[in-house]
Amino acid sequence: MAMEALGRLVDACLGAVPVDLSSAAVTGKRVKLRDAGGVTILVIKAAGTAGDDPTFTLQQHTAGSGGTSSNLAVIDHYYLKSAATLAGTEAWAKVTQAAAATIADPGGAGTSAESQQIIAIEVDAASLSDGFTHVSLNVADVGTNAQLGAILYLRRDLHVERSPEKLAASL
Numbered sequence: 684m685a686m687e688a689l690g691r692l693v694d695a696c697l698g699a700v701p702v703d704l705s706s707a708a709v710t711g712k713r714v715k716l717r718d719a720g721g722v723t724i725l726v727i728k729a730a731g732t733a734g735d736d737p738t739f740t741l742q743q744h745t746a747g748s749g750g751t752s753s754n755l756a757v758i759d760h761y762y763l764k765s766a767a768t769l770a771g772t773e774a775w776a777k778v779t780q781a782a783a784a785t786i787a788d789p790g791g792a793g794t795s796a797e798s799q800q801i802i803a804i805e806v807d808a809a810s811l812s813d814g815f816t817h818v819s820l821n822v823a824d825v826g827t828n829a830q831l832g833a834i835l836y837l838r839r840d841l842h843v844e845r846s847p848e849k850l851a852a853s854l
Contacts, residue, residue: 689847696853698724698834704737704825711834713744713817714853716808720840724820726789726802730767731830735796736788737822741806744817747854754784755818757810762803765790769799796830 689695698711714722726739743755759782764773778790789795789802806818820834838853 686844687847690841690850691844692839692841694719694838694841694850694853696836696838698820698836699822699832701727701831701833704728704822704830704832705731705735705828706824708824709822709832709834711819711821712836712854713747713819714836714838715747715817716806716811716838717816718842718851719808719838720842721805721807721809721838722818723837723839724804724806724818725835725837726800726804726820726822726832727835728800728802728832729830730799731796731825732828733794733797735826735828735830736793737795737825737830737832738785738787739789739802739804740785740821740823741804742784742819742821743811743815744819745814747817751815753812753815755806755811755815756782756784757806758783758786758804761786761789761805763790764801765795765798767798769801775803796825
């Protein structure tokens, strides 16, 4: 039997449950990178109303809760699937930007709110500052109109391979 990817290559944990991004800012849960080579952060968002374009901010932390937090300005590119209605036939588009901790209006042109999107952000564990062990992705309040979204963390390049049921908690 072939080894499965979960526990060998990746571990998954929730950064934010599906939530209405217009109800308030979303503070993403912190995921530790101490035992992984990095994390792929997936944002899944529904279409909303024009002008309610989301802004995402990547942070690094010295602990799973409390500790010191700061913005992590390493996002120089991300990958995007975007359409009025995602059908599963869309190709990934690579979006480049000057290294920053934020992605504002993913895909640009002031129209990201009107699209369903999947956004993938790669963060290498080596890019964290000394003493920082965790990352999180936050979403600013998008405005007054409903727009659903969720965040999923895929810790990758696990240092210790285990069967999924024996993986240590990622948060």
